[in-house]
């Protein structure tokens with residue numbers, strides 16, 4: 191059976207393979223290289239990495255370039271992510287631009303940790319979008335995880351505060367906080383994130399804080415700029431790359447890591463609670479360049 195990630199990367203893979211398969215075995219022309227370059231850039235692999243790939247193509251014959259490219263790319267990717275939180279208790283803040291997948295990813299993560307047997311709590315700290323709390327109520331049921339919410343306040347920090355008090359008294363090990371979508375240009379919303387971060391550090395210092403940004407694969411290179419800006423306000427520990435299914439832009443993991451040092455920890459591959467995978471560079475490269483892998 192093909193893995194879900196392999197299927198999700200189908201569009202990216204078929205455009206990349208088209209370009210590579212057209213290369214002439216005896217002599218790789220400048221036109222060939224340009225075609226490969228173009229496809230890699232369309233897949234959001236990022237200029238630096240694309241340049242290194244075309245250098246390898248120029249230097250090595252068709253016989254061994256694919257192995258060399260793969261070896262090189264492996265050095266440019268984050269390590270395999272292990273979905274184990276080593277320091278507990280932890281508060282995971284889900285941050286990111288509107289619609290990138292914070293709420294659904296929060297629940298997907300909650301389900302992963304619950305399945306590990308951890309005591310998990312979700313906090314609904316998005317007070318901006320009217321339907322946000324109801325959406326998380328539905329998803330917390332899917333994850334089978336308790337939710338703290340408060341429809342009566344518009345103050346996310348107050349909900350966060352109450353939520354962590356509750357987590358503390360029920361000895362929760364993993365708290366996942368859903369926050370409102372925001373653009374980095376909304377200064378007041380960005381300071382609100384900083385405030386939430388400070389509250390945890392100052393008032394609940396036994397909790398480690400982790401900030402995860404959700405990145406929508408469809409948004410391409412813009413996401414790298416967004417992540418950079420978020421990182422100026424709250425230190426990002428990692429990214430969840432969402433909606434990889436159905437995009438031909440599956441290469442964004444490279445510039446995120448290379449330009450910002452932010453490792454992709456999870457990949458979102460669909461709209462169900464189970465549609466998430468910890469990042470594995472080997473599986474990811476298989477998905478991009480086409481080695482079928484069994485589940």
Ligand SMILES: Nc1nc2c(ncn2[C@@H]2O[C@H](COP(=O)(O)OP(=O)(O)OP(=O)(O)O)[C@@H](O)[C@H]2O)c(=O)[nH]1
Nearest residue numbers: 288289290291292293294371432433458459460461
């Ligand atoms: N196909 C696909 N859809 C996804 C994935 N992750 C999220 N979505 C969809 O993207 C849409 C937005 O997801 P949300 O989780 O609501 O995004 P959000 O960041 O919380 O949005 P706001 O709270 O409005 O900022 C929903 O329709 C999700 O089902 C994914 O990995 N694959």
Ligand SMILES: [Mg+2]
Nearest residue numbers: 292293316322
């Ligand atoms: Mg949301």
